[in-house]
Amino acid sequence: MQEILFPFLGGIGLFLTGMMLLSDGLTAFASGTFKRALGQYTGTPCRAFASGTLVTALAQSSTATTVTLIGFVSAGLIPFSQAIGVLIGASLGNTVTGWIVAGLGLKINLGFYTLPLIGLGALLKLLTRGRWAVLGMALVGFGLMFLGLNTLREGMQALSAMVSLAELLAGGFKERFMIMLFGLAMTIILQSSSTAIATTLTALHAHTINLDQAAALVVGAAIGTTFTGVLVTIGGTIYAKRTALAYILFNAITGLFAILLLPIYFSLVYYIGQYFSLQPGAISLAAFHSLFIAVGVVLFLPFTQQFAQIVERILPSSGENITERLDDSMLAIPAVALEASQRALEQVADRLLDAYDQLLQRSLSSSWEQQLIESGIVLDEIFIFVSRVHFPAGEGRWDSRRIAQLHAIDHLLRLRSRIHDLFQAEINFSEPVYGWALENSRCMLELARKGIAEKDLTAHMERIEHIASTLTNLSHQVRNDFLQTTAPGNSHAAAVLRTTDIFRWLNRTGNHIWRTCHYLSLGRNSGHFPAKVVENFQPDPDT
Incomplete structure (x- = not known):
């Protein structure tokens, strides 16, 4: 019994x-290549299918592809309809492992020849860092995979000498369905379809089970x-759940068709084998x-929409809000999580800038103040999400992006408070004294909203910086002029001081x-930003 159980369990392990x-x-x-392939080469169903197939075949894991894809869809980087093409491709790419095991692992004692790879990979992992270290880990995995396959084959051969399951549970749909459920379990x-398939291939090769x-x-x-x-989608967004459901439906429907039409598939396999001179088994x-x-690809790919x-x-969706796409499943892929939070911040920024524009034009909607309250709640949620995103050592570029987003949240919260203060002040901006400030502010708003859209x-930052600097300088000048021309005991002193306060509010806003746009640019450009823009700007010390 030990001759069977130990090699079987050890081989699987x-x-x-x-x-x-x-x-x-x-x-x-x-990592970068795989993510670019998934993120960029998905414009059409065929391209999405090709990228999903290629990435899964190279990564040797449909799980890695689907988990990454779920994060992309949740973040809004890939439309759901295009993600279906990637999922279908991942299912086909997952079949490559079976060909490797059947074509090489069961015919050649690769476990012996890959032993040097285990040693070399271990040395790379221990003595190097970065990409060479992870390459060493991949080499160790490659060697262990075939060493385990050899061990598993020994266990299966010992089992086949004692008992054969080939005559049990064979024949009808009911029996096939029961065996299918066993394979699913x-x-x-x-937690690996590749391991389950390798075990099945080894059992078939040892004649422990039959082809059916x-x-x-x-x-x-x-x-x-x-x-x-x-x-991965438990507690996730509706987009993540839709992606997982589409993957389940495709594999389940395709699999059930295969069970129902198994004799037809076997006939096709037989003719294909004869044509290409493939050995049975x-x-x-x-x-x-x-x-x-x-x-399944032929049946589903033309109808992805x-x-x-x-x-x-x-x-169905219950109605999208800004933070709906932020869920814990994306924290497994920090770069995607930061892209999702970046988009959420840009949405909040656009709403606050729109509110400020309405305030300057005195055309506020009835729900304006409620929108300000909701913006504060949303920013708190984004702050909690971004704070939980962490990167391994050596990923300074992405950490800079995370810090930039935290700064952007800080200034958006301050901007929200400034807008609320200006609203409470009930200012009549139609007075000529505010004309130059309104003109500059509206120009800044237009540039900022255009850049966000x-x-x-980055393309608008120099002009935004220049306008912010102009507001600062002119605000100081106007406030000084007002105070110098106000005589002691003047009954209008309170009104003058109120006007200077309003200029200070406009300046600080x-x-x-400017600072919000600056940090959003840092976040959008992975933490890198033209230094001259930062150096040229001299902020108001009272801000």
Whole structure:
């Protein structure tokens, strides 16, 4: 019994550990490339499908792809309809592992030949840092994966010598469905469809199970791989839940079609095998896995828009608010989390700038004051979210972006208070004395809102800085002129002091708008900002 149980459990453990190290190492080594592929190459369903397939095949993990994708959709970086193409591609890319195991792992004793890779990878991990260290981790994972496969094969061969399951639970739909559920449960427990598929391939290769049973197990593994996405979306946004549901529906419907039409699929696999001279057995199972997913691709990919609409009807939105896209699932991908918080801050900033513009024109809506209260609540929520985003050592660029966003929140809160104070003062801005201040303020507002809408405040920062500096200098000059021309005992002294206070408020509000734009630019440009803009500006010391 020990000859069976120990190699079986040890083999699964080694293969699972190897897959995790390989996936984590490759994802970290090429993190920027993978994220750019997902974020940029999704303009059409076909491009989204291609990027999902390629990234999953290279990362050797559909989980890494789907978790990243859920974060992108939650942050609004990828539209939900385009995300469906990526999910479909991830399912097809996940079949690559089966081909590697069936084509190499079960035919050649790669566990022996990959032992040097484990040693080399361990040395790289211990003696280097950065990308070389994570590459070492990937090499260790690659070696452990095949070492585990060899160990698992030994256990399966010992099991097949004692008992054969090939004659049990074979035949009808009911039996296939039961085996499929077992494969689903195995994948959920192992948290890796690749490990479940490798175990199935090894059992088939050792003749412990037959092809019919193995096919049902693979279908169950394909459906079970969606479970991680479900876990990630618990407590998440409606967009994250829609993405997870679409992944479940695609794999479940495709898998059930495969179970129902299994004889037809086997016939196709047989003809394909004859045409390409493929050997039956594990290779046939790998071909079946790719085939039934490919059929799902053909059925779903042309109708991603309609599929997206169905999922949206199942999970309708209750009405979007600014912080709806901020959820804990994105904290696993800090760069995506910061993009989501950046967009939320830009929305709040645009609302406050619009409120200030309404105030200067004295055309406030009835819900204006309530909007100010809500803006304060939203900024508090964004502050809590951004404060929880942390990066590993050496990621100073992203940490600078996080700090810039925290500064932006600070100035947006101050801007909100200034707007509220000006509202309470009930100022008549139609008086000529405020003309120059209103002209400059409105020009600044127009530039700031344009930059936020274009997501390119940097292009307008020099003019915004110049206007803020002009407001500061003219405000000081006007306040001095007013105070110097006010004679002692003048009955209008209180009115003069009130006017100078209003100029101070306008000046400080302008400074907060400039600083808000400055830090939003830092946040949008990953913490990098033209130094000359910062050096040229001399803020009001009273701000």
